[in-house]
Amino acid sequence: xxxxxxxxxxxxxxxxxxxxxxxxxxxxxxxxxxxxxxxxxxxxxxxxxxxxxxxxxxxxxxxxxxxxxxxxxxxxxxxxxxxxxxxxxxxxxxxxxxxxxxxxxxxxxxxxxxxxxxxxxxxxxxxxxxxxxxxxxxxxxxxxxxxxxxxxxxxxxxxxxxxxxxxxxxxxxxxxxxxxxxxxxxxxxxxxxxxxxxxxxxxxxxxxxxxxxxxxxxxxx
Ligand code: AP5
Ligand code: MG
Numbered sequence: 050x051x052x053x054x055x056x057x058x059x060x061x062x063x064x065x066x067x068x069x070x071x072x073x074x075x076x077x078x079x080x081x082x083x084x085x086x087x088x089x090x091x092x093x094x095x096x097x098x099x100x101x102x103x104x105x106x107x108x109x110x111x112x113x114x115x116x117x118x119x120x121x122x123x124x125x126x127x128x129x130x131x132x133x134x135x136x137x138x139x140x141x142x143x144x145x146x147x148x149x150x151x152x153x154x155x156x157x158x159x160x161x162x163x164x165x166x167x168x169x170x171x172x173x174x175x176x177x178x179x180x181x182x183x184x185x186x187x188x189x190x191x192x193x194x195x196x197x198x199x200x201x202x203x204x205x206x207x208x209x210x211x212x213x214x215x216x217x218x219x220x221x222x223x224x225x226x227x228x229x230x231x232x233x234x235x236x237x238x239x240x241x242x243x244x245x246x247x248x249x250x251x252x253x254x255x256x257x258x259x260x261x262x263x264x265x266x267x268x269x270x
């Protein structure tokens with residue numbers, strides 16, 4: 050799942066993972082778990098995330114590689130927010146190739162900048178389950194400040210403050226286009242218009258997954 054900050058990757062990845070019976074592997078959620086546990090790794094990555102920068106490729110690739118070797122990901126996974134740079138995309142292909150796997154579809158959710166800012170500024174997250182995502186106007190919870198599913202408190206992410214939103218968009222959108230080009234060249238890119246109701250975006254994504262393209266061999270890149 051490829052998309053700028055706030056494009057709806059997490060919202061859609063949770064739905065797709067549920068429908069397809071594979072885990073939702075979100076690099077941002079994994080980083081935030083480490084930060085919450087105050088692990089050494091969490092302390093290291095926090096400095097990058099707090100200023101809206103990407104975490105270095107080596108740290109990110111190692112974390113995802115570890116996650117994908119877990120048993121529940123044997124039949125596949127929905128990757129949300131990874132890869133985010135060309136070297137990460139290459140590392141993922143190598144990682145999967147070693148185990149006879151491949152990227153079946155790269156799903157790009159395309160949303161314009163003003164809408165991204167509206168989405169990030171109004172987002173609320175469940176404090177116990179990172180897949181429960183709300184929005185002030187687009188998906189308000191039934192009771193203000195409480196998760197519909199488990200009743201836990203909702204919170205706003207530290208990096209959803211206006212200055213950090215701007216930094217994330219400036220620093221992270223350019224490398225995202227390199228990832229898009231990488232998957233275009235591999236013949237597996239599907240672009241979905243994300244400025245539409247959530248259910249319509251889900252339908253388009255499911256449609257794209259149902260018709261996977263055959264990727265170009267790695268050697269051609
Ligand atoms: P990460 O957590 O991945 O953040 P992000 O990419 O900035 O994306 P978001 O989670 O903010 O947005 P989203 O696309 O998931 O949107 P959502 O579904 O929540 O990464 C955090 C940080 O970790 C990064 O800044 C970076 O530092 C680091 N990092 C992560 N991965 C990395 C990597 N691979 N390499 C290096 N560093 C990495 O939706 C947003 C809002 O919009 C919600 O409120 C939702 O309800 C609403 N919404 C969703 N869909 C719609 C719709 N169709 N209509 C209206 N509203 C909608
Ligand atoms: Mg997300």
